[in-house]
Amino acid sequence: MFILGMGFVGQFLAHKLHKQGWSVSGTCTSHVKKKQLEDMGFHVHLFNANHPELSILGLMKNYTHLLVSVPPVMGIGDPVLHHEELIRSSLVSGSLQWLCYLTSTSVYGDCSGELVDEDYPANPETELAKLRLASEEGWSNLAHYLGISPLLFRLGGIYGPGRSAIDTILKQGPLSKGQKMRNYRKYTSRVHVEDICQALMATIYAPYPREVYNIVDDDPTPREEVFAYARKLVEKKWPGLNLQAPEQKEFSVVRTRNRSGEKQVSNARMKKELGVQLLYPDYKSGLQSIIDQIHSPFPCH
Template identity: 55%
Template structure:
């Protein structure tokens, strides 16, 4: 089989030329599966004429920010035959992600190098998982023109920006849905709201199916109250403040992935969804259950219930966030409707913490 190799240096540089040629570069007819699995800046173009014709997935996800959710989602998509590429901020993490089979680019939006844009142009879907930075704003949208210009006439069809329910502010315990007027109180939440507006506009300008997902507190394997207790981590000042809330909405990472996949198969122009479970609860309740579950599974492993959490006075009521729309419109059936079933599944699948400790 004839294989042509085009190095990044040989790719046309002018945006106009790039646009004219990139559809051909990205076309499933030309781009091989192996080339996309090769973690390098080299793009291989292969003739289809050989006997071992390769099948090419038509769905290619790019994840800006392969953090906790990004990696979990990437793994699920990979199992379903998607090509997944994305960014992280360090060489060490890039290496780990490449070992898992994801073509990864090191990218720091504060000192941006746009090497990943050629690859992003070839993707059909884009998940944005990079948070805003205090006093700066959205780190990507700071470079909106460069970013947008390079995606015009690209392959992208779908964009989802991961936001947070903190944009709603304190609704004094009331239920809030997506139509509730956001009243962000912290500066970071105000920046988040601006990021939402910016990504919605960018999606609209590029004529993409555009989603904003407002996520509750994210937990799942490796990141939960159980992990915090077992690691004996001290609460940060921000966590202590959040712990005073009577209600915090949460969501298991597997349910975020469900909602993302459901939105991919729905073709709408733009839509905002709260992605949370059914059971907003205080941090103290969640930690009390986590303690109980650990003690049941590994008696003697931990001491008495952590008083630093129990002694926190509730009173920062906040809001209860409604998930009715993801159920009704996206057809999501939550795998973990409550932190109770979520924590239970985490501990059921956890190894004995003493197994690998010296």
């Protein structure tokens, strides 16, 4: 398996595959991270698609499986597909048989709260979501050119150990602008990283009949609710911890401006065709498992 972009999901999958005896290589953009990943036992290459070492792209042809998790960049598009010709010419004589591009449910745009399955027409609204859709098309075309059935995994908001409402509360930092912007949607789809890995593994070990799969849990809940629940879990586990008050005022300013993007994303195809039984069907079970694994309330202790 070659993982272009060993980020949050990439690393989780790498650990799983490694345990099963797979040879896993991947890329990241910084020396510090490369060292950390190498210490975990992975072969890692420094690769930044904006200033690429192009020989790294040539290495991919030695692998049977390719996971792409590098996101598009504003004003640039898919930074890896900028080198599409090179990738095509390298992979065409290679061993690749599986290619999955991790994308986002943002490609559907605003669907007025409707239930959205994979046949719902993509209608991205933001610049980034438009670039995301273009990336999907690019990776899909590349896979078809190579004679492979592409996989496009449209992910909801990704959370898991180290990246969740609990972690944000424990770090006590303010929410990022992106986090606040997502806050007041009535439906916010999310998915636990373990369930993304489950779905990926399902496609690695059995045929998959379609190209596009929504990978989300059963419970699209407003972010506000998720944070309130996370706060309760933290207060229960560590009574007396001096937590920062929720930033209600800031939230309500955004609430009035950000009503778009509403949709309930369906995961029926993932369950039916990939046989995925979610480990964390809702944010409550996901957060509970995360807090159960944290021994100290202070991050990095």
